[in-house]
Amino acid sequence: MKHTKLPWKTEGGASDQPDPRWQIYSDSEELTLAVTCGGNDRANAEFIVRACNAHEDLLAICEDATTAIYDAMHAGSLSRNYHDDVMDKIEAAIKKARGE
Numbered sequence: 126m127k128h129t130k131l132p133w134k135t136e137g138g139a140s141d142q143p144d145p146r147w148q149i150y151s152d153s154e155e156l157t158l159a160v161t162c163g164g165n166d167r168a169n170a171e172f173i174v175r176a177c178n179a180h181e182d183l184l185a186i187c188e189d190a191t192t193a194i195y196d197a198m199h200a201g202s203l204s205r206n207y208h209d210d211v212m213d214k215i216e217a218a219i220k221k222a223r224g225e
Contacts, residue, residue: 179222
């Protein structure tokens with residue numbers, strides 16, 4: 126399944142409007158979604174954008190971590206350099222998912 130090109134972004138929600146809407150969009154102009162979820166429009170839009178933009182990084186590091194764990198289980202050891210590299214990637218992906 127192909128999705129709209131990343132990164133996705135969000136904007137909108139003028140606070141002086143009674144029912145502000147937030148837009149999720151891509152610069153590729155293939156995607157524009159209006160997020161309407163009650164009083165949490167901004168938080169929901171930002172959460173969707175962070176999750177989608179972090180998806181590929183999280184998937185890649187999970188695949189690397191799975192390989193590392195498998196190798197460690199079968200070899201009884203794990204290269205310290207590889208371990209540190211994987212941990213750096215995991216921490217970066219978590220920060221991205223949190224919007225930090």
